[in-house]
Amino acid sequence: MEAAAIRHLHDGAGCTVVAAAVEGRPVLFAFKPDSYEHLRRTEEAIGAVRSRRLLHALWALPHQVPWPVSGLGPVDASTLESREAAGFVSVNADIFTRLYQPPGQVVAIGLRGGRLADAVRRASLFPAIFSRYAIGTRPSRGDNDALAIAAAHGIGTALTGPTGLIAHTCAAAPHKGAPGVYRWWMAEVAYEAWLTRMSTD
DSSP: OHHHHHHHHHHHHOSEEEEEEETTEEEEEEEEEOHHHHHHHHHHTOOOOOOHHHHHHHHTSOBTOOEEGGGSOHHHHHHHTSGGGBTTEEEETTEEEEOOOOSEEEEEEEEEESSHHHHHHHHHTSOTTSEEEEEESSOOTTHHHHHHHHHHTTEEEEEEETTEEEEEEOOOOOOOOOOOHHHHHHHHHHHHHHHHHHHHO
């Protein structure tokens, strides 16, 4: 069933789909890696950023603009001076320069659930900055209500049928807007899963 869900998300988003976990829950990510940032990280032997605290500290810095430590809070400054920030920020005396760029872009997310209503509820918890898909793996009586809720929130839906997944509603286009730490975090989760997949292919 996961292969069919991955195919469905790939067809809708048009890019690589990887499976990962967000706070312990399985999520499918349609992910477009950034080839330049991937090459930079490969050359420096650094992988995905796992620390949300580090992402928040990096967010406080403009990209490649020297920034004085006096312009940062003490928690951000100590985070940027830590070992986990190596390769993502340059530290020169009291000046920080952010080298970090997100490793790619999450275009869409997909959530699976036994009941479509559960998948729709979980998909609705993600902001509409991604196209969102909910995939039910077994028909239930509440499917029509779930389809109506999904359509109202722009969530694409599919249900298991005798021949595989049957799409019901299309996902709305994601909202554009400023990047943001949340986008970075999701990109890092997807990137880590993408790296794992690349190493096993």
